[in-house]
Amino acid sequence: MDNKAEVREFLMSRRARLSPADVGLTAGSNRRVAGLRRSEVAMLADVSVEYYAKLERGDIAGASSAVLESLAEALLLDATERRHLLDLARTADGIPASGRPRRHTAAQQPARLALQRTLDAITGGPAFIRDRHQNLIATNDFGAAFYSPVIGTGGRTPNLARFQFLDPASRDFYPDWDLFAQMCVGIMRVEAGRDPHDRALQDLVGELSTRSEAFAQLWSRHDVRTHGSGSKRFHHPLVGELTLLYEELAVTSDEGLSLIVYTAEPGSASDERLQLLSNWNAVPPAPQTPSDADAEQRPAHWSGDPE
Numbered sequence: 001m002d003n004k005a006e007v008r009e010f011l012m013s014r015r016a017r018l019s020p021a022d023v024g025l026t027a028g029s030n031r032r033v034a035g036l037r038r039s040e041v042a043m044l045a046d047v048s049v050e051y052y053a054k055l056e057r058g059d060i061a062g063a064s065s066a067v068l069e070s071l072a073e074a075l076l077l078d079a080t081e082r083r084h085l086l087d088l089a090r091t092a093d094g095i096p097a098s099g100r101p102r103r104h105t106a107a108q109q110p111a112r113l114a115l116q117r118t119l120d121a122i123t124g125g126p127a128f129i130r131d132r133h134q135n136l137i138a139t140n141d142f143g144a145a146f147y148s149p150v151i152g153t154g155g156r157t158p159n160l161a162r163f164q165f166l167d168p169a170s171r172d173f174y175p176d177w178d179l180f181a182q183m184c185v186g187i188m189r190v191e192a193g194r195d196p197h198d199r200a201l202q203d204l205v206g207e208l209s210t211r212s213e214a215f216a217q218l219w220s221r222h223d224v225r226t227h228g229s230g231s232k233r234f235h236h237p238l239v240g241e242l243t244l245l246y247e248e249l250a251v252t253s254d255e256g257l258s259l260i261v262y263t264a265e266p267g268s269a270s271d272e273r274l275q276l277l278s279n280w281n282a283v284p285p286a287p288q289t290p291s292d293a294d295a296e297q298r299p300a301h302w303s304g305d306p307e
Helices: 003-016 038-045 049-056 065-074 079-090 113-121 141-146 160-166 177-194 199-211 213-220 269-282 290-297
Strands: 127-130 136-139 229-236 240-250 258-263
Touching (some): 003 049, 003 079, 038 065, 049 065, 065 079, 079 177, 113 127, 113 136, 136 141, 160 177, 160 199, 160 213, 177 199, 177 213, 199 213, 240 269
Antiparallel strands (some): 127 136, 127 258, 229 240, 240 258
C-alpha cells in the first residue's frame, strides 16, 4: 500500500462527502464538484490553497499536529478518522513502496497459555482473541460453539474477513450483513493506516479485492472505524436469532491482539438462547456403540443395501 496514494484518496473521499451547507458555506453556482472545493477546505483549515493541494497529493510528511488538527476540523472528521489521519502522517516517511523491502509477518502462533486460560475463565458468554489481520486465533468453549459456522472443521485458523466476504454462510450468520461488511473493512482500513507496509495485510486486501466485488467497493470508500462496544445481531444455526452486546479490549502484552466478549441482556430471549447454546456445548458426546463406530466409517451415501 502506497502511503501517498492512501493519503490522497482518504482526503479526497472526506472532501467529496461534504457539501458547503455542512460547513456553513454558501454553495453558489457553477460548482463542478459534488463536495467541497480544495479552496474551501484550505480556507476552513486556515492554510494556503497551494499547501492544501500539496497535502492532498499525499505529501503529508512533516505536517505539524496543528495543521493536521485544523484539517480534521475542516473535514469534520470523527475520532477514528482523526486517528487514521495522524497514523497516515506518522507513517509518511517519503520512501515509496517500490523502494521499500516488504515486511514479512511471522506465522501466527497459538495464543499464550495464560491468555487461553483467561479466555477459559470467561463463562458468561462467547469470548475470543482476534489479531490485526482478522484471524480468530483463540476462543473459550462458549466462543467455539458460537463461532462454529466460522471455524468449521478444517483445522486452519479461521479469518473473519474471508468468512464475511467469501463464504455464503456469512449471510445467514449475519442478518445485518451489509453493516458487518462495512465494520470489517473499516477496521482493516485503520490497521492499514497504522502499518501500510504490513505484508500479511496487503496480501489479505489483495485477495479479497480480487475475489469479492463487495469488498473492493467498500475498500475504495476509505471509511474507517473502531470496534469498541455496541450490539450486533446474529442468526446461529443451533439456537436462532441472537442480539448481543460486545466489548473489545486491547491485549496490551501482545501488540495487535484484541479480546472481544459477547453478552446478552439478562432475562431476554437472546439470553435464554445463549444459555441453550452454552448447555449444548457443555453436553459431553454420548459413548459410541459398535454400530455407531461402524456407521462413521461408512461413506456418507451408504444406505445399508448391497450394491
